[in-house]
Amino acid sequence: MESDANSPKIPDEAIEQPRPEVTSSNSNISEQQSDGKVDDSRPTLLVTNDDGIDAPGIRALVEVLLETGRYNVNVCAPDSEKSAVGHSVTARGNITVRQVEIKGATAFELSGTPADCVSLSLSGALFSWSKPTLVISGINKGSNCGYHIIYSGTVAGAREAFICGVPSIALSYNWTRGESHNTDFRIAVQACLPLIDAVLSHIMKGSYPQGFFLNVDVPVNPGQHKGTSMIITKWEAVTPKNRLPPVSSVDDQGIGIQLAQLGLEASTAGAARRLNSAAKNVEIESIAGPENGAVLDLQYLLFKREISEHEYGEEGDDLDFGALQEGYITVTPLGLKSHIQSDVFSSFKNWVSIVAELGVTSAL
Numbered sequence: 293m294e295s296d297a298n299s300p301k302i303p304d305e306a307i308e309q310p311r312p313e314v315t316s317s318n319s320n321i322s323e324q325q326s327d328g329k330v331d332d333s334r335p336t337l338l339v340t341n342d343d344g345i346d347a348p349g350i351r352a353l354v355e356v357l358l359e360t361g362r363y364n365v366n367v368c369a370p371d372s373e374k375s376a377v378g379h380s381v382t383a384r385g386n387i388t389v390r391q392v393e394i395k396g397a398t399a400f401e402l403s404g405t406p407a408d409c410v411s412l413s414l415s416g417a418l419f420s421w422s423k424p425t426l427v428i429s430g431i432n433k434g435s436n437c438g439y440h441i442i443y444s445g446t447v448a449g450a451r452e453a454f455i456c457g458v459p460s461i462a463l464s465y466n467w468t469r470g471e472s473h474n475t476d477f478r479i480a481v482q483a484c485l486p487l488i489d490a491v492l493s494h495i496m497k498g499s500y501p502q503g504f505f506l507n508v509d510v511p512v513n514p515g516q517h518k519g520t521s522m523i524i525t526k527w528e529a530v531t532p533k534n535r536l537p538p539v540s541s542v543d544d545q546g547i548g549i550q551l552a553q554l555g556l557e558a559s560t561a562g563a564a565r566r567l568n569s570a571a572k573n574v575e576i577e578s579i580a581g582p583e584n585g586a587v588l589d590l591q592y593l594l595f596k597r598e599i600s601e602h603e604y605g606e607e608g609d610d611l612d613f614g615a616l617q618e619g620y621i622t623v624t625p626l627g628l629k630s631h632i633q634s635d636v637f638s639s640f641k642n643w644v645s646i647v648a649e650l651g652v653t654s655a656l
Contacts, residue, residue: 335425335492336364338453340409341432342377342445345369345392345401349431349465352477356485357428358396363492366419367392367399368409370445377405379448387412406449414456425495427453428488430463431477435509437613441626447507454505455628459495461488461506466616468512480514483621504625509612511619 337357341350350369357365371390381404388403389412400418402409406429416422429449436444446462453460465472465480487508494500612622 331364334362334364335496336421337366338410338413338419338424338427338458339365339367339397340369340406340413340427340429340449342370342374342406342429342449343433344373345371345399347373347433348474349433349477351394352474353428353431353463353481354394354397354399356478356481360485362489365397366413366421366424367394367397368413368418369399369401370406370409371401371403374405374445376443377445377448378443379407379451380405381407381411389418406445407452410449410452411456414453414458423458425459426488426492427458427460428463429453429460430465431481431484431510432462432464433467433477434464435466435613435616436462436464436507437509437616437622441507447626450505450507451626451628459491459500459505461491461508463508463510465510465514466512471512476512476514480510483510483514484508487621487623504627507612507624507626509616509622509624511616511621513619516619 339350339354339357341347341353343349345367350367354365354367357363371388386403387408390401392399392401398419400413402412404412410427410429413419414423427450429446432444432446436447441447444462444464446464450460450462463481463484465477467476487506491500491506612624615622
């Protein structure tokens with residue numbers, strides 16, 4: 293997906309939206325402190341995810357970030373798995389908040405969605421700061437390529453921060469059954485640290501570009517990804533120059549990460565998993581009908597998504613899914629605008645012209 297150089301700058305102020313009532317299991321929640329020391333000279337990070345606060349991915353991310361000693365780490369994540377909830381928010385009812393113990397960090401779990409977690413964190417109701425330096429969402433169990441960014445709660449967490457004017461990154465690991473292990477999350481996070489440091493460095497210097505957030509996918513073998521095996525440390529743009537604008541230099545950051553565009557067909561791969569619907573018919577007892585005591589035979593049809601290891605999608609090495617399959621860490625800039633191909637837009641214009649000539653009633 294190409295970044296739009298002419299996209300309007302997202303304002304620094306958070307966009308005001310109606311928020312559900314928050315119920316805390318602790319009093320004076322905003323005054324609570326973690327056992328980690330807060331250093332105002334260090335960047336403040338907010339970490340969230342969609343796999344839940346106890347998921348191995350987010351725990352590995354927080355652990356690695358804390359071990360660097362370079363960041364103030366704060367966590368606000370769902371209290372249970374919220375995968376594939378997209379950018380949904382809690383519009384009715386209360387959101388329950390509870391502080392949890394993560395040594396070295398200030399952490400809360402919420403009954404809401406990833407977007408709720410970020411929105412509430414940025415409201416000033418939970419943390420002492422008003423705005424973090426960077427929001428990191430992940431690291432997700434499973435890649436988020438192609439159309440999966442629409443369904444992904446991980447991407448939604450980063451997108452919510454972007455809407456509120458805070459730089460953000462969504463991190464996902466291409467977990468593959470039979471090959472991946474929980475220890476791979478830690479390796480995947482370590483592989484992303486140079487990118488995180490580069491982003492923070494440019495944010496602190498005021499040179500980080502506006503108008504997008506980053507979607508990062510790490511290949512199944514994070515310790516052997518092709519990006520960091522490059523001798524010359526640079527961002528290698530595999531996308532043709534006419535399809536992706538040049539990237540500002542970060543040669544001093546030690547990054548060897550490949551940039552990629554959004555592959556629209558990659559979602560059928562399901563992040564290296566294909567989701568298929570399987571139907572099963574189940575008969576239930578006959579019940580009396582509404583008229584004349586008639587008996588109706590009713591059936592419930594039960595459907596459950598099944599996960600297959602079949603991998604399918606666009607595999608061009610200039611697209612996110614293809615580059616990921618080739619062993620690269622993919623970095624895709626995302627925004628809020630919906631872009632369509634020029635030929636599709638031309639077709640749409642022709643159709644509108646026909647409708648305009650005939651009139652809507654005649655066209656129907």
